[in-house]
Amino acid sequence: xxAIPTAEDLPPSSSGASDAxxxxxxxxxxxxxxxxxxxxxxxxxxAVVVILSGALHEPRELLxxxxxxxxxxxxxxxCTTHHFIRVEPYSYTVAGKPWxxxxxxxxxxxxxxxxxxxxxxxxxxxxxALFTNVLLIYLRGCWKSRHAGAAFWxxxxxxxxxxxxAGARAIVIAYLLMSLEMAILEAADRGNLRWLWFxxxxxxxxxxxxxxxxxGLGLLVxxxxxxxxxxxxxxxxQAAFSREVRTRLLFVLxxxxxxxxxxxxxWRLVWNxxxxxxxxxxxxxxVQEWQPLNLEWFAGKTAAVCIGLMMIANGMRSRKWSxxxxxxxxxxxxxxxxxxxxxxxxxxxxxxMLAVDMERSFFLESDEKTIPFxxxxxxxxxxxxxxxxxxxxxxxxxxxEEAFPMQTIASIQPSWRILNADxxxxxxDLQGKSSFLDSRFDTFEHNGIFQDFLDIxxxxxxxxxxxxxxxxHLLLSKKAALSYMLEHQPGWKVLRTEGKGDNxxxxxxxxxxxxxxxxxxxxxxxxx
Numbered sequence: 001x002x003a004i005p006t007a008e009d010l011p012p013s014s015s016g017a018s019d020a021x022x023x024x025x026x027x028x029x030x031x032x033x034x035x036x037x038x039x040x041x042x043x044x045x046x047a048v049v050v051i052l053s054g055a056l057h058e059p060r061e062l063l064x065x066x067x068x069x070x071x072x073x074x075x076x077x078x079c080t081t082h083h084f085i086r087v088e089p090y091s092y093t094v095a096g097k098p099w100x101x102x103x104x105x106x107x108x109x110x111x112x113x114x115x116x117x118x119x120x121x122x123x124x125x126x127x128x129a130l131f132t133n134v135l136l137i138y139l140r141g142c143w144k145s146r147h148a149g150a151a152f153w154x155x156x157x158x159x160x161x162x163x164x165x166a167g168a169r170a171i172v173i174a175y176l177l178m179s180l181e182m183a184i185l186e187a188a189d190r191g192n193l194r195w196l197w198f199x200x201x202x203x204x205x206x207x208x209x210x211x212x213x214x215x216g217l218g219l220l221v222x223x224x225x226x227x228x229x230x231x232x233x234x235x236x237x238q239a240a241f242s243r244e245v246r247t248r249l250l251f252v253l254x255x256x257x258x259x260x261x262x263x264x265x266x267w268r269l270v271w272n273x274x275x276x277x278x279x280x281x282x283x284x285x286x287v288q289e290w291q292p293l294n295l296e297w298f299a300g301k302t303a304a305v306c307i308g309l310m311m312i313a314n315g316m317r318s319r320k321w322s323x324x325x326x327x328x329x330x331x332x333x334x335x336x337x338x339x340x341x342x343x344x345x346x347x348x349x350x351x352x353m354l355a356v357d358m359e360r361s362f363f364l365e366s367d368e369k370t371i372p373f374x375x376x377x378x379x380x381x382x383x384x385x386x387x388x389x390x391x392x393x394x395x396x397x398x399x400x401e402e403a404f405p406m407q408t409i410a411s412i413q414p415s416w417r418i419l420n421a422d423x424x425x426x427x428x429d430l431q432g433k434s435s436f437l438d439s440r441f442d443t444f445e446h447n448g449i450f451q452d453f454l455d456i457x458x459x460x461x462x463x464x465x466x467x468x469x470x471x472x473h474l475l476l477s478k479k480a481a482l483s484y485m486l487e488h489q490p491g492w493k494v495l496r497t498e499g500k501g502d503n504x505x506x507x508x509x510x511x512x513x514x515x516x517x518x519x520x521x522x523x524x525x526x527x528x
Contacts, residue, residue: 035372036370037370038142038148039375040375044382045131045152045156045159046134047386049127049159050386051385051389052160053166054163055166055167056166058399059395059399060399062167063399065168065169066422066438066439067426068167069429070429071103073429074107077089079111084104086099091437091438092417093436093447099443100268100272101265102272103170105209106171107170110126120391123391126172129172129176130162133172133179134155136348137154137347137348139151140179141154141155141351143186143352144352145352145356146359155355157309157351158351160298160302162347164341164344165341171212174210174212175344177202177213177216178345181199181202181216181219182352184196186352193248196249196252197252199220199252203217207260208263211273217256220256222327224241227240229323235320236320237320276442280442282441282445283445286454288340290339290340291339293337293338293339299343303346313354313357314357314361329349332346333350402499405507407498408505409424409475412473416472417472418435418471418474419456419474419476420435421475421505423439424475425437426438426439436471437449456482473507474486474492476508477502477506479504493511495507
């Protein structure tokens, strides 16, 4: 396919205004430079992010995330008291127990957006975080493939994969750091070894942002190990690192490990992701995003298409792989199929390599030349499309009220010992209502609260456990099995119903004796 000429390639008579020498006027030159292929690609990708991400396309999906609200409550404590949280501050079940906040730094952008712009701020910060992830994937794809068209299409497929975890989440901030790590390692492959010294400060930030730093450190170790050997057989072609490079990498790795201790919690923060893997089986087993990838999902089908494209491209025009690139692809897809939440990670790790495959097999011609005027049309169209989907404050407020029973939560009294749905705990934390638990399942699992909660919800010795915790009120989804049972159970009555359909919640109150005894007087919840 021949390159499309730009205005700069046309003769002076066809390019509009020109000076005496026949060169295009400065205004046209500036116009051509601004409305280039990259600006058009990024504008289109930004529009795709808004359209395909449920959190940006539908405000209710953005605001219903249960983790978001306790993240905001955490950041509020830090920003108002100027002290890090060291004990559990919200629930009456584990109040005062030691707790570390492993994502305190990632919480701050969302808090500042919410503090200064309200719900609109959450939307803006979420869009910026997601788009910056897309920008880094696109730039890495351009650097690796040297083809903007291949990078654009590969990044577009990556956006489809990212929809699994695209929302106002701490891990979205952490993935920016993972992309930067990969960009640094890819720069080192191109001979820019000085960039490796940016890794230790990156890990210093990362350990305070999210537990995924452990994956990043593992990728650095994998990069070093793969570079210890030479291989030139079959599809693999790689020269071993020189002694100087190995020494530098080992120093960088050691420094990256040492700086992990630069955090407000010391070794306990470093231990947190390891504890997640070893000691939080209930959390991993019961949370949907930790379940294997379902190929019936749209994102699951996209993953299969992405893998198929890589196989077809390498079948058409096979390329030589480094050991690290091959290991990276295997790890990314294994992690994504084992835990669906890692499909976002698979996108940022594999999309730039997909761009290389697409450029080699599907895009054989250069794409440097484009028509600036058409680029401008695409940019303006993308901006208009994003403006169309941009929510108003009224729509965001309506989305919040659809996602949470805000009036019922506001009616909760300080003296109540309430058993709440785990999806409501974060909002109760932000509203200053003492909760049974929230979606920070780590401390609740360690203290046995999460197991008891599951037993209550799934009707295993329910009334005995309600008496054990002296529960006098419950706030549950109307469609929950426990809600149905309490509607027909003597000693309990529905005090309030709020919401419609799948978002309907019921507030129950104890009226007297139940089949397992009488609830003791409610104790005053812990103050925070």
